[in-house]
Amino acid sequence: MGFRKGARWKKKGNQDSNKPDTRKERDSSFKSLVLDHEVFKKYYKAQNLVPEEEFEEFYACLKTPLPSTFRITGTKNNALQIRKFIEDHHVANMQNVVVDGVKYDPPNPVSWYPDQLCYQITCPRSVLRNSPEYATFQKFLVAENETGNISRQELVSMVPPLLMDIQPHQRVLDMCAAPGSKTGQIVEAIHANDKLNEMPTGLVVANDADYKRSQLLVHQLKRLQSPCFMATNHDASHFPNIPILEDGVSIPWQFDRVLCDVPCSGDGTLRKNPKVWKEWSQGAALALHSVQVQIFLRGAQLIKMGGRIVYSTCSFNPVENEAVVAEVLRLSNGALELKDVSNELPGLIRRPGLKTWKVMTRDGQFISSVDEIENARSGRKFPKSAFPPENPDPLHLERCLRIYPHDQNTGGFFVAVFEKVKPMTVADRMTIAKDHGQSLSTNDIQAAEVEDETLVKSISADAGSPPPTKVVEDATADSTKDQAEHTPEIPGSDGDNESSIPNKRVAASTESESAAPAKKPKKDVDSKKEAPFAMMASDNPDLLQIKSFYGLDPAFPMDQFLLRSDLDTRNRQIYFVSDAVKSVLESKQFNRLNVVNTGLRLFARQGSLVDTAECIFRLSSEGVPLIHQHIKDHRSVHIGLDDLKVLLVKAFPMITEFSAEAQSKLNELTPGGTIFIVDVSEAHLPADTKMMLPVWRAKFSCNVLLNKHDKKSLCQRLFGITPEPTPGHIKDKSQPPTANDGEESTSKEETTNTNAE
Numbered sequence: 001m002g003f004r005k006g007a008r009w010k011k012k013g014n015q016d017s018n019k020p021d022t023r024k025e026r027d028s029s030f031k032s033l034v035l036d037h038e039v040f041k042k043y044y045k046a047q048n049l050v051p052e053e054e055f056e057e058f059y060a061c062l063k064t065p066l067p068s069t070f071r072i073t074g075t076k077n078n079a080l081q082i083r084k085f086i087e088d089h090h091v092a093n094m095q096n097v098v099v100d101g102v103k104y105d106p107p108n109p110v111s112w113y114p115d116q117l118c119y120q121i122t123c124p125r126s127v128l129r130n131s132p133e134y135a136t137f138q139k140f141l142v143a144e145n146e147t148g149n150i151s152r153q154e155l156v157s158m159v160p161p162l163l164m165d166i167q168p169h170q171r172v173l174d175m176c177a178a179p180g181s182k183t184g185q186i187v188e189a190i191h192a193n194d195k196l197n198e199m200p201t202g203l204v205v206a207n208d209a210d211y212k213r214s215q216l217l218v219h220q221l222k223r224l225q226s227p228c229f230m231a232t233n234h235d236a237s238h239f240p241n242i243p244i245l246e247d248g249v250s251i252p253w254q255f256d257r258v259l260c261d262v263p264c265s266g267d268g269t270l271r272k273n274p275k276v277w278k279e280w281s282q283g284a285a286l287a288l289h290s291v292q293v294q295i296f297l298r299g300a301q302l303i304k305m306g307g308r309i310v311y312s313t314c315s316f317n318p319v320e321n322e323a324v325v326a327e328v329l330r331l332s333n334g335a336l337e338l339k340d341v342s343n344e345l346p347g348l349i350r351r352p353g354l355k356t357w358k359v360m361t362r363d364g365q366f367i368s369s370v371d372e373i374e375n376a377r378s379g380r381k382f383p384k385s386a387f388p389p390e391n392p393d394p395l396h397l398e399r400c401l402r403i404y405p406h407d408q409n410t411g412g413f414f415v416a417v418f419e420k421v422k423p424m425t426v427a428d429r430m431t432i433a434k435d436h437g438q439s440l441s442t443n444d445i446q447a448a449e450v451e452d453e454t455l456v457k458s459i460s461a462d463a464g465s466p467p468p469t470k471v472v473e474d475a476t477a478d479s480t481k482d483q484a485e486h487t488p489e490i491p492g493s494d495g496d497n498e499s500s501i502p503n504k505r506v507a508a509s510t511e512s513e514s515a516a517p518a519k520k521p522k523k524d525v526d527s528k529k530e531a532p533f534a535m536m537a538s539d540n541p542d543l544l545q546i547k548s549f550y551g552l553d554p555a556f557p558m559d560q561f562l563l564r565s566d567l568d569t570r571n572r573q574i575y576f577v578s579d580a581v582k583s584v585l586e587s588k589q590f591n592r593l594n595v596v597n598t599g600l601r602l603f604a605r606q607g608s609l610v611d612t613a614e615c616i617f618r619l620s621s622e623g624v625p626l627i628h629q630h631i632k633d634h635r636s637v638h639i640g641l642d643d644l645k646v647l648l649v650k651a652f653p654m655i656t657e658f659s660a661e662a663q664s665k666l667n668e669l670t671p672g673g674t675i676f677i678v679d680v681s682e683a684h685l686p687a688d689t690k691m692m693l694p695v696w697r698a699k700f701s702c703n704v705l706l707n708k709h710d711k712k713s714l715c716q717r718l719f720g721i722t723p724e725p726t727p728g729h730i731k732d733k734s735q736p737p738t739a740n741d742g743e744e745s746t747s748k749e750e751t752t753n754t755n756a757e
């Protein structure tokens with residue numbers, strides 16, 4: 001396991017008007033808000049979500065704050081070690097936590113989470129502050145979140161990816177992915193069985209219609225350092241067909257797994273976002289229903305035969321849940337089958353999906369079909385498919401999963417799992433033909449696209465033209481009106497890491513029952529292409545220089561390197577992609593895809609003052625975990641904590657300041673990029689944890705190639721010391737000439753110390 005840059009545990013500033021910033025604010029939100037809603041209560045009582053006598057228990061639970069949860073990330077082996085460390089060093093010490101005379105439980109592993117790699121913390125915030133045992137644990141969590149070993153996520157939000165049954169190296173599409181908590185799980189599942197020296201294969205396309213949120217997604221996913229990851233920016237209901245070459249045949253791309261975690265009204269998050277109490281209305285679900293159908297239907301088109309597609313919301317509302325499921329099952333004409341997953345995730349308490357429900361008008365009347373609406377004009381504004389099907393039995397809606405807060409002290413969620421059992425699109429038929437050695441013509445491919453588009457477009461036709469959706473802009477995020485128009489957004493982005501999420505939401509359209517369909521998305525969203533993504537020729541002179549200097553394994557796939565910046569070689573950063581990502585980048589119609597980000601940065605050209613180095617490319621911190629397995633040991637230096645302290649605390653430590661062993665190894669090395677492998681077992685980190693850091697070995701000194709923030713945080717965490725500042729005259733000269741190709745500012749902050757000698 002490598003050292004990984006982490007998302008911040010603590011959110012900086014409240015950038016989301018819908019989410020309390022910290023738990024403290026959330027606690028005070030609970031105190032200051034009225035946690036009650038007459039219409040909500042009437043609405044859900046009538047839906048028979050739970051037996052009548054149980055409703056008060058369900059309702060009362062919604063008024064209580066949500067416990068926090070975290071999951072252990074990374075490969076299974078690594079994750080199991082961290083779990084053991086938590087049990088031995090923390091849980092063991094927290095058996096008798098008593099604050100103000102009350103005894104509190106230690107963090108509990110969640111029984112249904114595979115390998116119990118997820119914990120729930122039920123004690124209140126005051127205990128976290130006032131118990132030394134919990135305070136120590138909290139510190140550990142903050143540190144491990146930063147290194148990416150754990151991830152804070154709402155418990156129920158972890159369910160959909162677990163039910164996707166993702167196998168390593170598959171192709172997966174996450175249609176509405178930002179801010180990326182579920183994408184994180186998907187990427188981890190793709191890499192679950194990664195072995196040393198094995199090249200990661202597979203593809204995870206994480207899409208979001210909101211450009212700013214897709215940037216956030218990229219930021220969150222960076223810590224997972226996957227060459228299989230690609231972020232795109234499209235309206236998911238019109239996600240493009242991209243022809244990919246497979247076994248010499250060009251076929252529209254299809255995925256082994258698809259997740260449709262659609263925008264929703266979000267009342268399942270009431271315990272986390274108490275403001276939803278104030279803003280809830282029966283119109284919100286109706287306003288989103290058609291978009292949800294469109295997104296899910298497009299996902300169904302893009303799933304392979306035999307593939308699994310999961311539909312989920314963080315809403316209790318049948319209009320956004322079973323109604324959407326029933327409509328897509330109808331439109332798929334038997335191609336999709338709702339799966340019985342009652343044997344999966346044993347221990348997770350779930351209730352069956354509803355077979356019937358009621359739709360509520362603006363004035364609080366319940367209606368069971370469009371025919372009951374007297375006023376023909378308003379009748380047009382209810383999507384027909386929001387009403388229960390006349391004959392629900394063959395659909396098996398009971399196979400949907402409803403997760404209720406009072407069952408296991410969680411948030412609320414809805415999940416439904418499907419398999420494509422019959423061909424649905426021309427793409428499906430093409431794949432079948434290809435597998436039987438036949439091929440289809442270009443005309444067939446075009447026909448496939450027209451067919452797909454027509455079906456998706458037809459969805460909102462019977463719902464009439466939508467009313468303007470009221471969008472409440474986030475007070476602090478500078479999301480633009482423009483974007484709001486394109487994105488029918490979401491009160492409930494569930495379970496997110498406590499990250500800064502620029503958010504806006506469709507307020508329950510109090511305008512009405514008129515709040516029928518959500519605003520019809522434009523064919524595509526405004527988005528930017530980040531950079532010209534260009535694969536490098538395997539005999540590119542820069543690559544040959546790298547290969548020889550670092551002693552790259554002869555089997556290393558030299559044809560999977562990517563350039564994302566312009567062709568100014570001084571700024572050149574070199575990325576690596578999986579074979580599956582490469583096949584997308586090489587598609588003849590790649591330009592139809594709005595790619596926000598892809599590729600794992602492995603190398604970056606050092607500043608211009610490195611005449612003495614044989615290879616002017618340094619290693620990047622995110623690329624080290626992958627590349628270290630494939631380079632010769634002669635560019636690695638093994639050090640202990642004392643040497644690490646020198647490396648982190650000093651601005652540009654001289655080689656003579658390191659231990660005798662480290663000096664001896666460093667003296668064998670020519671100037672250039674190298675990896676320091678640190679044994680951190682003494683630092684109370686999980687045993688066998690190896691921290692790998694990229695270092696520039698200059699003529700007389702060394703410099704760790706971490707950005708300022710990561711260096712400071714690591715130094716403080718391990719040694720409780722703030723690193724010496726880089727002297728101004730060195731900092732200025734040592735900056736690589738603008739090495740920023742659209743990424744975060746990390747590369748700008750990575751200093752070289754070639755002139756520190």
Ligand SMILES: C[S@@+](CC[C@H](N)C(=O)[O-])C[C@H]1O[C@@H](n2cnc3c(N)ncnc32)[C@H](O)[C@@H]1O
Nearest residue numbers: 176177178179180181182209210235236261263
């Ligand atoms: C419930 S959130 C997704 C949460 C995410 N899956 C996670 O686990 O972190 C819904 C997301 O859908 C996006 N969205 C809304 N309308 C969309 C559309 N038409 N196409 C694609 N994404 C859309 C929103 O920007 C939002 O990020």
